[in-house]
Amino acid sequence: MPRPEGNMSRIQPQVDRRAFVRGIAAVGGAVLTSAALGSCDRADEAHHHVLPVEPELAAGGGNGNVSRVRLRIPPTVAPSGVTLSAAPAGVGILPGKTTTAWTYNGLLPGPTFSARRGDRVSISYINGLAEPSITHWHGLLPDHANDGHPQQAVAPGGSYAYDFTIDQRAALNWYHPHPHMLTGGQVYRGLAGGFIVRDDVDTGSVGNPLGLPVGAYEVPLIIRDASFDSSGNFQFSNKSSGFFGNMSLVNGTANPYLNVDRAVYRFRVLNGCNARIWRLALSPAAPLIVIGNDGGLLDQSYPLSEISLGPGERLDLLIDFRSLAASATVMLRCLDAGWDLLQFVGSGINVLGAGLPTSLPSIVPLAAPVVTRRFTFDGMTRLNGKVYDINAVEFQVPLGQVERWVFVTNGNGPHPVHVHGATFQVQKRTGGRGRVFDWERGWKDTVVVNDRETVEVLIRFVAHTGLYVIHCHQLGHEDGGMMANFEVV
Ligand code: C2O
Numbered sequence: 444m445p446r447p448e449g450n451m452s453r454i455q456p457q458v459d460r461r462a463f464v465r466g467i468a469a470v471g472g473a474v475l476t477s478a479a480l481g482s483c484d485r486a487d488e489a490h491h492h493v494l495p496v497e498p499e500l501a502a503g504g505g506n507g508n509v510s511r512v513r514l515r516i517p518p519t520v521a522p523s524g525v526t527l528s529a530a531p532a533g534v535g536i537l538p539g540k541t542t543t544a545w546t547y548n549g550l551l552p553g554p555t556f557s558a559r560r561g562d563r564v565s566i567s568y569i570n571g572l573a574e575p576s577i578t579h580w581h582g583l584l585p586d587h588a589n590d591g592h593p594q595q596a597v598a599p600g601g602s603y604a605y606d607f608t609i610d611q612r613a614a615l616n617w618y619h620p621h622p623h624m625l626t627g628g629q630v631y632r633g634l635a636g637g638f639i640v641r642d643d644v645d646t647g648s649v650g651n652p653l654g655l656p657v658g659a660y661e662v663p664l665i666i667r668d669a670s671f672d673s674s675g676n677f678q679f680s681n682k683s684s685g686f687f688g689n690m691s692l693v694n695g696t697a698n699p700y701l702n703v704d705r706a707v708y709r710f711r712v713l714n715g716c717n718a719r720i721w722r723l724a725l726s727p728a729a730p731l732i733v734i735g736n737d738g739g740l741l742d743q744s745y746p747l748s749e750i751s752l753g754p755g756e757r758l759d760l761l762i763d764f765r766s767l768a769a770s771a772t773v774m775l776r777c778l779d780a781g782w783d784l785l786q787f788v789g790s791g792i793n794v795l796g797a798g799l800p801t802s803l804p805s806i807v808p809l810a811a812p813v814v815t816r817r818f819t820f821d822g823m824t825r826l827n828g829k830v831y832d833i834n835a836v837e838f839q840v841p842l843g844q845v846e847r848w849v850f851v852t853n854g855n856g857p858h859p860v861h862v863h864g865a866t867f868q869v870q871k872r873t874g875g876r877g878r879v880f881d882w883e884r885g886w887k888d889t890v891v892v893n894d895r896e897t898v899e900v901l902i903r904f905v906a907h908t909g910l911y912v913i914h915c916h917q918l919g920h921e922d923g924g925m926m927a928n929f930e931v932v
């Protein structure tokens with residue numbers, strides 16, 4: 444909920460700020476094994492997703508009069524032999540009210556799929572909505588038939604069988620509807636979920652080579668905004684200028700808190716908003732340690748005081764709570780909205796767990812592009828001057844070829860530009876903010892282009908030939924037509 448800044452000063456005296464910051468400054472050194480962490484489970488949290496909201500004051504509350512509820516953690520499911528059903532369901536979001544949401548398998552957010560590189564994905568999707576839909580696996584790189592292209596939308600009552608093998612870097616991806624002109628409303632009403640890919644570098648089939656936090660110390664955070672009417676149902680209008688809700692939800696939880704031990708936590712963060720860009724920071728100030736983003740791990744970690752995250756973008760973040768005293772609180776905030784997103788409450792429990800990684804795997808830079816393509820994001824509905832034609836093929840890209848793609852806008856930004864079928868490396872941003880930020884390094888599939896900015900990326904399609912799309916992930920723009928088909932040949 445929007446709250447005046449004044450509340451922040453009220454919680455600060457409760458936090459041992461110097462100890463917290465000192466803990467973060469003392470990073471480095473040996474990476475501890477996480478054997479102790481592996482035995483922890485989050486069974487006690489897993490069932491919270493369907494229960495009505497029971498407001499309770501967070502231990503060590505102190506945050507004004509806001510009544511906080513425990514952060515929901517969606518159940519984790521292997522994406523093999525499962526049914527994924529998109530349908531309306533009643534969920535508890537606001538105290539004492541039932542929200543009729545559009546859900547995957549009755550959950551908001553949907554279950555978190557978790558699979559390893561090499562695993563086969565077999566999901567039977569059922570459209571239980573009253574309008575066409577299809578599910579796209581944002582960040583996964585399957586062939587066209589499994590990509591959830593708008594051409595594949597199925598009518599109400601229809602179904603779609605997905606079957607593909609995962610062959611890409613470990614990363615947090617996500618899934619959401621992708622029907623022509625209807626994506627914004629469907630995502631907004633609740634259809635979204637995380638899809639974590641793991642590999643031997645990231646978490647290992649045996650052991651944990653980088654010593655990253657696991658089990659209860661690895662937490663997905665799908666952060667989005669929403670507005671509700673007095674009966675607790677979603678308010679929405681699918682305007683091209685973008686829908687902005689008046690409050691935030693984390694994993695479908697309003698005003699959440701999370702009890703944290705004295706340990707390093709790994710947060711897998713997704714901006715699930717239709718249009719809003721989060722500007723994330725901790726209060727009291729402490730580093731958000733970025734170790735990865737859309738396409739997986741970066742080649743080093745970056746401790747940052749704030750990070751901006753556009754719709755569809757992801758972050759792999761460590762936060763060091765090893766010095767957080769019992770009952771002390773730290774708030775994850777959005778500096779632009781001025782909102783408190785998630786309150787961390789110290790348990791005071793010492794854990795012999797993960798440290799901060801001393802090194803991360805290297806990334807081979809793309810180089811020597813053989814062609815340059817220019818994409819203009821015009822008005823609120825056009826890409827390269829055209830409104831999306833679901834049947835047109837606007838250009839062809841040879842498989843395996845490194846290309847320079849240049850994203851230009853003539854206003855109406857920000858445009859979070861997203862490409863299906865490949866990941867890219869951001870080279871430069873000119874105009875506007877005039878730089879590439881640390882959280883935009885490595886491999887990306889979505890990059891924010893603000894007004895007056897030009898962003899250059901290098902991209903190479905290596906996975907499959909076939910029809911894919913490039914589009915703006917501001918869902919009002921996407922549904923308005925800021926999208927284009929292209930074919931990898
Ligand atoms: Cu997250 Cu084409 O979408």
Ligand code: CU
Pocket residue numbers: 579580581582861862863
């Ligand atoms: Cu996508």
Ligand code: CU
Pocket residue numbers: 820855856857858859915916917920921925
């Ligand atoms: Cu846009």
